[in-house]
Amino acid sequence: MKAPVSWIREHVDLPAEVGTEELTDRLTMLGLKLEAIERPGEEITGPLVVGRVLTMEPEPQKNGKTINWCTVDVGDANGTGEPQGIVCGAHNFAPGDLVVTVLPGGVLPGGFAISARKTYGHVSAGMICSAAELGLGTDAQSDAGGIIVLPPGAGEPGQDVRPLLGFDEEIIEFEINPDRAYALSLRGIAREAALGFDAPFRDPVERDLPPADGAGHPVEVEDPEGCPVFVARTVSGFDPTAETPAFIADRIRMAGMRPISLAVDVTNYVMLETGRPIHGYDLDKVQGTVRVRRARDGERLTTLDGTKRELGPEDLVVTDDSGVIGLGGVMGGEATEISESTTRVLVEAAHWEPVAMFRTGKRHKISSEAGKRNERGADPTTCEPAADRVVELLTTYGGATAEPGVTVVGAPRPREAVHLDAGLARRVSGMPIDDETAIAHLRAVGCDVVVEGERLQVTPPPWRPDLTDPQDFSEEVVRVVGYDKVPSVLPTPPSGRGLTREQRLRRRVGRTMAGQGFVEVLTFPFIGTGDLDLLGLGADDDRRSLLRLSNPLSAEAPYMTSTLLPGLLRAAERNVGHGTTSFAVFESAPVTAPHGSGPAPILPVDRRPTDAELEELEKALPAQPVHLGLVAVGEADSSGWWGTGRHVDWSDAVEAVRGVSDALGLELQTRAAALAPWHPGRCAELLVEGVVVGHAGELHPRVCTAFGLPPRSVAAEVDLDLLLERAVDLRPAPVFSTYPVAKEDVALVVDADVPAASVEAALREGAGELLESVRLFDVYTGDQVGEGRKSLAFALRLRAHDRTLVEGEAAAARDAAVALAAERTGATQR
């Protein structure tokens, strides 16, 4: 909401010394937040004066343009009193017109300095200005882009033109919260200013009204719930060519709207002044009784923005004998619109039910100044005075005659009193607000207060539909006292329990990943099936079951993702694109299952839902397990002056997950798997306690290509929740044997497809309890072991916890280990 300061001051007697900054500071602290202060013409310096065009000679030019060589009377402003010669390229003015003239020495917005200069064969000494050149913007003036022609008699040649352009005006733009609809009017803003400075307020709707005799245009309201008040007034003999007076046009402009014609401007002006949206009809186009009802299915209306609209039974409409003529409170119809030939005007000032306004506006995607006020709730008592004000302005400036007869259907519903403790504001704010102060402040904002001991019976004023609950009134008291007066007191919570187990473990996982050289990224969880195609997922892959968004930002990514890999691969692709050749990224975030079980109920809000209701709510949500995903590209250890580095391989992906499971006290098992997007021969299924938790390995070459990654990039994805729920909370302290260790190395030859993990498991089991550790330290394939075979070299460490091993014990354990490996895997000792 934009409001010129002069208009505010028209309705409140602010002390002269209160400047605009002080005014806006106070209003901000009362809840009308300052957005900006505009000072039009602020950038313009030097002589900017009224000029009268004396002569104007069109001169066609070789370039096809026609310029006007003008002489302009600028009085004594040029120091000589002689006419000023000025070349002008615009044509929307004529000799005799008053125009805005900037003389040499003036500077226009953007630092554009004016001087006398030779152009088109003349010396042009100044400029005749358009709105755009004055920095007023093209839509700030009705004749967009053209020269500003001042109304006849607006001023004398040579006079400073700034006051005529409103350049002495300051315009305050407020950000109005949805609960303060009353502040979408000068009435409301001035009222708050009066409250803030304890200054006298002049209410624009306080006026003597003609009696509501029902003798005006016939109106029937079939839906009094939807339209509790409908006021109709009529004027005749209106001069459709009458100009809008400058003060009205200027104020409408300054409020951010566009002047259109006197009849329309007057309704907008009164809406800005009072907060009451008003609609004017061309009475000659209205047939018979005006009715208000809900629309019927199949009814249509062309609104005055030219849009044909299908109406529904929730829409409140205004009708006449011809059918629907307006969407009540939201937008009028084209057929009865006021035009250049309108001489009789039907003025409608009606109060509409806000929820219906909100729904209709939303359904038809109409955002209008009227709708904005009606859906937030206007003051129902303003209908009659606002309509009367419109009639007054139409008769004063449009030559119209007010027809007798005032139709008022319905009446504002009385507000119900709310009972509350006098000390509520004190209890809510923590400020020492005594009861008397609270009562005085409630009355100051317009409430009627009846004191009943320590209880108050408070009736809110009609312009405050937002005040319904006791706590709402406490906010009124507190804002008048001042939010800046709220003291600062730290509450004392009971002893807390710190982070939860999952929260601590998730942090541990993040630190572990960072410690392993991975960089955390955050990616958007939106994907499309195309992303899954790039991963090479099969048609029946579970990860293709996705939760779909009704209103995605991009049609290419309408789903919530089931895997972190697309986001991570895209991030990797960007890193490669930015020239980073070796890097590793990870993300820990929830993924989303396709659906829960059934709809989530909309539960009541006037009580706690039952446990059964909450359970139903919970079940309706899709599972959202937290995953850990990672991608590594390029070198794991970099090359440099120390020698050649090491490129990442499938085992880096496994090892990174193993690092995480180690950090959680879990043992990670692996076995071969073939799953997209991994290389079918280089993908490990990862298990903890026999449960598959995820996969790791080298990416399929086609996936690397699809995401622009170098070959042999690697990735892993695990369900972190599965790991966290198994994490070991209390790890026993290790006990070390201090007796000498016996080392036995064995080299075992097996078929190439025998997993090393099987051989190692057999060795472990066969070696028995003396085995302290077994470590695979070499893998050999080649001539010495033969085609299709491989040699695995293991280092066994054997030790007893309570004695030194006697001769032969270690060898016996080794032999037993080898024997079992031979039996289980066909291994032969090399």
Next chain:
Amino acid sequence: MSGPNTDYDPVEVTPLQAEEVEAARDAAIAAIEQAGDLEALKQARLDHAGDRSPLALANREIGALPPQARKDAGQRIGRARKDVSEALAARQVVLEAEHEERMLVEETVDVTLPTDRRRAGGRHPVTLQSELVADLFVAMGWEVAEGPVVEAEWLNFDALNLGPDHPARTMQDTFWTEPADHHVVLRTQTSPVQARTMLTRKPPIYVVCPGRVFRTDEYDATHSPMFHQVEGLVVDEGITMAHLKGTLDHFAGQLFGDGIDTRFRPSYFPFTEPSAEVDVRCFVCRGVAVSSAGDACRTCRGEGWIEWGGCGVVNPRVLTACGVDPEVYTGFAFGMGIDRSFMFRHGLEDLRPLFEGDVRFSAAFGTEI
């Protein structure tokens, strides 16, 4: 090891003259002194203290001497051999020290050679900022509450006094999921976590809820469809706006530095009443609004204060819907953007680097913020 000279041939016996022993000793010591390195010393040891050295040979002959001469010669040769042995040991120490010194000089490297053998890992600054905020509140005895991102409409809106026709619903552009009649949304705020907390535990409640939230905003320098919020909720007996102010002042001081406080402006949120916008004093100009150079402060754009978030006293309607008796308990709630707080705390003007995944960005923050 030589045994007694049983096969000793007395004919070959050379007399053990004192002068000859002296000479052999002197020659030995001279050779030891002249040994320039450990190799030369080894040779000198062989020549003068080895089995074939003059003194060793002389020593062997002692047994063949008459008993009265034997003692005399034994003493003389023994002394000479001791002198030689001591000289060897001393020279050994000197030469070893010299050798070590030379070796260390030869092994000198250029220690300014740079290395970057290992990839540097790092955590995302928004994660770190969330954890930092959580820690500040945990230090006060609060707890950290969490909830799902894909959330029930009722918890995201209705329970928070945002009924189906509440105009404030249009202020939040919500991602809805299909089918629409399942009433499931991507949470637009972390407030449903507050509702969940009230629904599942009894007051006193002191929790912060950091997390990711979603709005249908096109992605640009200042908007993102996914961003992060932290909200706080207190429900206890006798809680007032003053406690809210105290908590936010403390929070601001912890996050932005001692003496940084907050101010309240009236505002509107459906879930709180009274409601306030909270501004934090600019931690760069400390509210003065001008920089030390006299220009308008860049961090707060010359305002002295930075818009931080929203807050208020929990609306009794919310308490009722969440099963808390508003006659017994009052509460306060606040919320602010984690990404936004990070941005002005660390001077980031465009938010997109937060979600682009460029490793250079996160890596710059390491593992603490």
